Amino acid sequence: MSVEQIDLLIVGLGTAGAAAAALCAERGLRVVGLERRSLDASGARWVNGVPRWIFEHCGLASPGPSESHATGVPFHMLAQRGPERSVITGHDLMEVEMPALTRRLLAKAARHGAVLLEQVEDVQVQGGSVSARLGTSTMEWAAATVVDASGLQGLRLLRGEQDPGPLCAAAQQKRALVDPQAAGAFFDAHGVPPDQTLCFTGVAGGYSILNVQLHGGKVSLLAGSVPALGHPSGLKIIQAFAQEQAWIGEQLDGGARVIPLGAPLPCVGRAQQVTLGDAAGMVFSAHGSGIGQQLLAAHLLAETLAQGGDSWAFNRRWQRDRAGALCAIVAFRAFSQSLSSDELRALMASGVMGASLSRATLVQRDPVLTASQAIAAVKGLATLPSLARRMVPTLARMEALKAHHRRYPKHPEGLASWQQQRARLFGAIR
Numbered sequence: 106m107s108v109e110q111i112d113l114l115i116v117g118l119g120t121a122g123a124a125a126a127a128l129c130a131e132r133g134l135r136v137v138g139l140e141r142r143s144l145d146a147s148g149a150r151w152v153n154g155v156p157r158w159i160f161e162h163c164g165l166a167s168p169g170p171s172e173s174h175a176t177g178v179p180f181h182m183l184a185q186r187g188p189e190r191s192v193i194t195g196h197d198l199m200e201v202e203m204p205a206l207t208r209r210l211l212a213k214a215a216r217h218g219a220v221l222l223e224q225v226e227d228v229q230v231q232g233g234s235v236s237a238r239l240g241t242s243t244m245e246w247a248a249a250t251v252v253d254a255s256g257l258q259g260l261r262l263l264r265g266e267q268d269p270g271p272l273c274a275a276a277q278q279k280r281a282l283v284d285p286q287a288a289g290a291f292f293d294a295h296g297v298p299p300d301q302t303l304c305f306t307g308v309a310g311g312y313s314i315l316n317v318q319l320h321g322g323k324v325s326l327l328a329g330s331v332p333a334l335g336h337p338s339g340l341k342i343i344q345a346f347a348q349e350q351a352w353i354g355e356q357l358d359g360g361a362r363v364i365p366l367g368a369p370l371p372c373v374g375r376a377q378q379v380t381l382g383d384a385a386g387m388v389f390s391a392h393g394s395g396i397g398q399q400l401l402a403a404h405l406l407a408e409t410l411a412q413g414g415d416s417w418a419f420n421r422r423w424q425r426d427r428a429g430a431l432c433a434i435v436a437f438r439a440f441s442q443s444l445s446s447d448e449l450r451a452l453m454a455s456g457v458m459g460a461s462l463s464r465a466t467l468v469q470r471d472p473v474l475t476a477s478q479a480i481a482a483v484k485g486l487a488t489l490p491s492l493a494r495r496m497v498p499t500l501a502r503m504e505a506l507k508a509h510h511r512r513y514p515k516h517p518e519g520l521a522s523w524q525q526q527r528a529r530l531f532g533a534i535r
């Protein structure tokens with residue numbers, strides 16, 4: 106059997122794998138992608154919020170009207186059922202149909218010469234050697250770099266037995282809108298215009314949400330929580346809400362899955378292997394968003410390999426540029442998970458989570474506060490001494506984690522002690 110020599114072999118063609126295939130093939134790398142499902146059923150099957158700035162940063166066209174039904178819609182975050190709230194405006198979050206985005210990325214990869222194989226079975230990886238079964242035949246490749254983009258339940262190439270941390274059980278559904286007038290009255294009763302996003306937070310523990318949107322004569326529902334803490338899953342939250350609200354009809358599409366909320370892997374590339382997306386824990390933990398982070402990582406991988414770098418070079422750049430912020434957000438998520446419903450209300454009413462901070466968190470950017478915004482946050486915190494006692498150490502831990510990632514070792518030999526120090530900074534946080 107002949108063994109084909111290639112630059113990059115990608116296992117798993119969800120958004121992470123599809124983005125890596127498109128961005129690497131575009132730069133002239135010889136790419137093969139392997140997908141267990143059929144190509145038109147790979148990856149996420151629901152609507153995800155992705156900030157527009159990330160598409161721009163990665164050199165990808167922003168989703169058009171056939172891929173995205175809303176951009177920058179004001180986002181009303183209520184403490185449970187309200188009335189306390191934070192309203193986020195002036196942001197660039199797009200509501201993206203994931204099957205359409207994945208299809209576009211795969212088409213771009215194929216246009217640039219990537220070979221994409223579907224319904225492959227029994228993928229085996231050893232260093233850069235990969236074999237897979239396709240129907241009755243077995244194929245083999247020798248790849249300079251192998252990418253594991255096979256999701257949380259996939260190959261676990263660099264993850265091995267490392268714990269992904271708490272899991273958010275999320276669900277997203279579009280449902281029929283059977284009574285638009287009653288839906289309008291529901292939004293009205295919560296002080297939210299019907300064309301804007303209504304987000305109930307803390308509906309099942311500190312880390313949980315239920316988003317409700319109306320568009321195109323349909324209802325869009327998104328919910329997530331951490332069932333391991335004794336709460337109902339996102340799917341159960343949606344089902345209970347739809348049953349309670351007579352204006353919501355049958356389910357039209359959508360899906361449910363778990364999202365890893367723990368720290369990303371301390372090493373996402375070494376010895377010819379790279380791990381991307383959920384497989385690597387590349388998730389913005391505050392709201393369980395993986396798509397933006399995996400697009401950024403796929404872009405960085407393509408740039409690094411096209412410049413002649415290897416998997417370790419990619420890993421080091423990603424850890425220094427991106428992972429510190431993701432780890433800081435893991436610490437913030439753990440804090441938010443510990444909030445009681447009264448604390449959540451008090452936090453919203455105090456102005457600590459002002460519009461700037463909420464907007465930056467929504468679109469996955471580091472917040473930049475003006476002096477007056479910082480003073481307002483400090484003043485708000487001063488009115489909540491018991492919360493401040495937990496929040497101030499969290500903020501210090503977040504900064505320490507960012508600084509630690511900026512000191513990521515130059516060589517793999519330094520990894521073990523760096524990793525131990527990172528574990529110490531996380532302490533008991535998972």
Ligand SMILES: Cc1cc2nc3c(=O)[nH]c(=O)nc-3n(C[C@H](O)[C@H](O)[C@H](O)COP(=O)(O)OP(=O)(O)OC[C@H]3O[C@@H](n4cnc5c(N)ncnc54)[C@H](O)[C@@H]3O)c2cc1C
Nearest residue numbers: 117119120121141148153154255256276382383394395396
């Ligand atoms: C309901 C819900 C709502 C969400 N909302 C948001 C949101 O608003 N914003 C956001 O950014 N993120 C959101 N997320 C998270 C986001 O959807 C995930 O982070 C993302 O889909 C993970 O993509 P991935 O490509 O890493 O993995 P996956 O989507 O799991 O893709 C992995 C692919 O690999 C294939 N595969 C697995 N094993 C093998 C194998 N052995 N051989 C070959 N192929 C294999 C699978 O078939 C699959 O196609 C949400 C998640 C859920 C569940």
